[in-house]
Amino acid sequence: MTTFATKFDTLKKETEYQPPTYRLPILRFFDIYQSGYCAIIVLVINLAVVANFLAIIYFELWPNPLSIEQLSDAAMRFTGLNLSESAQLGLSLKFLLQHPINIGMIVELLLLMSVMGGIMVYSALMISSTLKRATLSKNLKKMHRQMFTLLLLQTACPVTFLHTPCFLTYIFLFAGLKTTTTITYILTILLSLFPLASPLIIVGFLNDYRNHTLKKLGLHAKTSDMLSKSVFVSEMRATPVTQ
Numbered sequence: 001m002t003t004f005a006t007k008f009d010t011l012k013k014e015t016e017y018q019p020p021t022y023r024l025p026i027l028r029f030f031d032i033y034q035s036g037y038c039a040i041i042v043l044v045i046n047l048a049v050v051a052n053f054l055a056i057i058y059f060e061l062w063p064n065p066l067s068i069e070q071l072s073d074a075a076m077r078f079t080g081l082n083l084s085e086s087a088q089l090g091l092s093l094k095f096l097l098q099h100p101i102n103i104g105m106i107v108e109l110l111l112l113m114s115v116m117g118g119i120m121v122y123s124a125l126m127i128s129s130t131l132k133r134a135t136l137s138k139n140l141k142k143m144h145r146q147m148f149t150l151l152l153l154q155t156a157c158p159v160t161f162l163h164t165p166c167f168l169t170y171i172f173l174f175a176g177l178k179t180t181t182t183i184t185y186i187l188t189i190l191l192s193l194f195p196l197a198s199p200l201i202i203v204g205f206l207n208d209y210r211n212h213t214l215k216k217l218g219l220h221a222k223t224s225d226m227l228s229k230s231v232f233v234s235e236m237r238a239t240p241v242t243q
Contacts (some may be wrong), residue, residue, distance in 0.1 A: 056109050067092040078228055091173055113163055120155045153201050161194035
C-alpha cells in the first residue's frame with residue numbers, strides 16, 4: 001500500500017500544472033534535435049535559404065540609378081513620392097533582367113516559394129491524418145487540434161500576406177498587365193501587415209501566450225484565472241487511496 005501511495009504521489013506531481021516555460025525557439029530546436037549531425041543539417045539548410053533570399057534581394061531587387069530614373073516620373077505622378085528620397089525594392093525588366101543569371105534567380109525564387117508552400121500543405125495534411133488515427137484522450141486530442149488550428153493559421157498568414165502579393169506582382173510584371181493605384185496600395189498594405197499579423201495570431205489564439213503577454217504588460221487579472229483557462233492543463237480524476 002505504501003508503494004502504491006508513493007507511485008500515486010509521484011504521478012500527481014508529474015500531472016500537476018506547471019507554468020509554461022518561455023524559452024527561445026533556438027533552445028527548443030536543440031532540445032528536439034539532440035543529435036549534432038541532425039542539428040547541423042537543419043541549421044545549414046535554414047542558413048542557406050536565408051542567404052539565398054538575401055542574395056536575390058541584393059542582386060535582383062536592389063534599385064540602381066537607372067531604374068530609379070526610369071520610375072521617378074511615374075511615381076511622382078501617381079503617388080507623389082520622390083524615389084530618390086524613398087526606400088524601395090523592386091524589379092525592372094529593362095535594367096535588372098538583362099542576363100540569364102538574373103532571370104534564373106527570379107525563377108528560383110518562385111520555385112522556392114512554391115516548394116515552401118507545398119511543404120506547408122503536405123505537413124498540414126499529414127498532421128490532420130495523424131490526429132484522426134491517433135488514440136489519444138479527449139482532452140489531449142482537443143489540445144492537439146487547437147495547436148493544429150494554430151498551425152493552419154500560421155501557414156495561412158505568410159501565404160496571404162507574403163506569397164500571394166508576390167505572385168500577383170510577378171504576374172502583373174511578366175504578363176505586362178496594367179495595375180491601378182488601388183491594387184498597388186492593397187499589395188503594399190498586405191506586405192506591411194505580415195509582421196503584425198503573425199505574432200497577433202499566436203498571442204491571441206493561445207491562452208498561455210496571451211496571459212503571459214498580458215502579465216508582462218501588467219494587464220492580466222488574477223493568477224487563478226490564468227491557470228483555469230490554460231489549454232495545457234490536463235483534466236485528471238484522482239481516486240482516493242483507502243487504507
